[in-house]
Amino acid sequence: MIRFESVTKEYPDGTVAVDALSLTAPTGKITVLVGPSGCGKTTSLRMINRMIEPTGGRILIDDRDTSSIDSAELRRGIGYVIQHAGLFPHRTILANIATVPLLLGWDRAKATSRALELMDRVGLPQSFAKRYPSQLSGGQQQRVGVARALAADPPVMLMDEPFSAVDPIVREQLQDEFLRLQGEIGKTIVFVTHDIDEAIKLGDQVAVLRVGGRLAQLAAPEELLSQPVDDFVADFVGRDRGYRTLGFRTASFPTSAEPTVRLGATVEELRAVSDDRWVLVLDDNDHPVGWVEPDRVDGSVSRDALHRGGTVASTDGPLRQALDAALSAPSGRGVIVGPDGVFVGTVRARDLIAPIEASAARERAAADAARNEPDGSGEPGEPGELVVTEPKAR
Numbered sequence: 001m002i003r004f005e006s007v008t009k010e011y012p013d014g015t016v017a018v019d020a021l022s023l024t025a026p027t028g029k030i031t032v033l034v035g036p037s038g039c040g041k042t043t044s045l046r047m048i049n050r051m052i053e054p055t056g057g058r059i060l061i062d063d064r065d066t067s068s069i070d071s072a073e074l075r076r077g078i079g080y081v082i083q084h085a086g087l088f089p090h091r092t093i094l095a096n097i098a099t100v101p102l103l104l105g106w107d108r109a110k111a112t113s114r115a116l117e118l119m120d121r122v123g124l125p126q127s128f129a130k131r132y133p134s135q136l137s138g139g140q141q142q143r144v145g146v147a148r149a150l151a152a153d154p155p156v157m158l159m160d161e162p163f164s165a166v167d168p169i170v171r172e173q174l175q176d177e178f179l180r181l182q183g184e185i186g187k188t189i190v191f192v193t194h195d196i197d198e199a200i201k202l203g204d205q206v207a208v209l210r211v212g213g214r215l216a217q218l219a220a221p222e223e224l225l226s227q228p229v230d231d232f233v234a235d236f237v238g239r240d241r242g243y244r245t246l247g248f249r250t251a252s253f254p255t256s257a258e259p260t261v262r263l264g265a266t267v268e269e270l271r272a273v274s275d276d277r278w279v280l281v282l283d284d285n286d287h288p289v290g291w292v293e294p295d296r297v298d299g300s301v302s303r304d305a306l307h308r309g310g311t312v313a314s315t316d317g318p319l320r321q322a323l324d325a326a327l328s329a330p331s332g333r334g335v336i337v338g339p340d341g342v343f344v345g346t347v348r349a350r351d352l353i354a355p356i357e358a359s360a361a362r363e364r365a366a367a368d369a370a371r372n373e374p375d376g377s378g379e380p381g382e383p384g385e386l387v388v389t390e391p392k393a394r
């Protein structure tokens with residue numbers, strides 16, 4: 001656990017970059033610091049590994065005051081990833097990743113095998129080991145940066161805009177793989193970004209800072225969307241907040257039976273199961289593969305005849321996924337599968353409205369109950385001790 005206790009940083013020219021910041025980053029979770037340019041995100045992050053020294057307050061890691069730890073020792077226990085990866089240009093990928101283990105005195109064979117294992121983990125082919133950073137794409141370099149930070153298996157990782165310098169599609173891939181990796185390794189991560197969508201996607205909790213380095217709100221992403229504490233946070237979090245909260249909410253909803261055929265079905269079979277314009281097609285494992293229009297089928301249903309626009313939602317997925325499935329299906333009937341991918345039934349958008357309203361009402365009731373707690377600890381916007389216990393719906 002990393003704990004900021006009223007931490008302040010005033011630069012020698014009098015700029016107050018961080019002002020009495022108090023927050024806790026729980027062990028094994030991702031805490032995102034987000035806010036407009038110049039709000040003190042990078043300064044806050046670098047005070048954790050003492051690349052910048054606070055001028056007030058203190059920072060504790062697992063109850064140890066970082067100012068009492070030798071700074072070199074402190075940094076060895078903290079992985080650090082920055083924008084553009086910051087790789088050593090004249091060292092191979094393998095040597096870049098093995099840097100910290102070798103500094104720690106590991107023998108070369110152990111450091112090499114660790115580096116190769118990490119290349120695998122972050123999705124880099126081992127054939128890249130002997131290349132130099134300039135021979136890799138920006139996204140690949142970022143993966144090397146993450147592998148390098150993880151090499152000595154530090155419990156804490158600091159990440160400063162690690163995915164900002166790559167194009168949006170690569171960024172999304174890196175974010176997805178980062179979440180998958182974190183699911184396996186469970187590091188205590190503090191992640192800086194100026195991108196609120198990235199913060200909401202990656203954070204178990206999100207700290208929104210205002211210029212001057214003051215904490216505006218510390219909350220789980222869903223709460224930030226549904227209950228911004230003031231106009232600053234509401235503006236920063238942006239539009240479509242009500243809709244975006246559906247990405248975090250799950251609820252049971254009714255599904256309807258749907259006639260289906262298998263790939264290879266004949267036109268006669270299609271007509272026999274349904275007279276609707278659209279018929280759903282399953283593969284031999286009962287996984288949905290797409291919708292087909294019987295009128296356009298020549299002979300039998302092949303993959304080429306399938307309409308591929310619709311999305312598929314899972315019964316245990318977020319409500320947004322189910323609504324999207326309903327809205328994107330050419331038939332207007334969203335395809336729903338179980339956790340194993342096997343077809344369960346379909347749902348129309350209108351049948352999701354009641355579950356959506358019920359989940360929003362539950363959320364409001366929970367927020368009211370938290371506000372009415374006698375110690376006031378649930379007061380929204382109180383900087384402090386938010387510890388995330390619920391698994392996050394991604």
Ligand SMILES: Nc1ncnc2c1ncn2[C@@H]1O[C@H](COP(=O)(O)OP(=O)(O)OP(=O)(O)O)[C@@H](O)[C@H]1O
Pocket residue numbers: 011012013015016017035036037038039040041042043044194
């Ligand atoms: N060495 C320094 N001396 C004086 N002021 C500084 C110094 N470093 C940063 N600052 C100022 O401190 C404030 C916070 O800077 P910081 O880099 O922490 O912000 P940030 O939120 O990370 O910004 P960005 O998103 O633009 O990277 C800014 O006003 C910045 O100009």
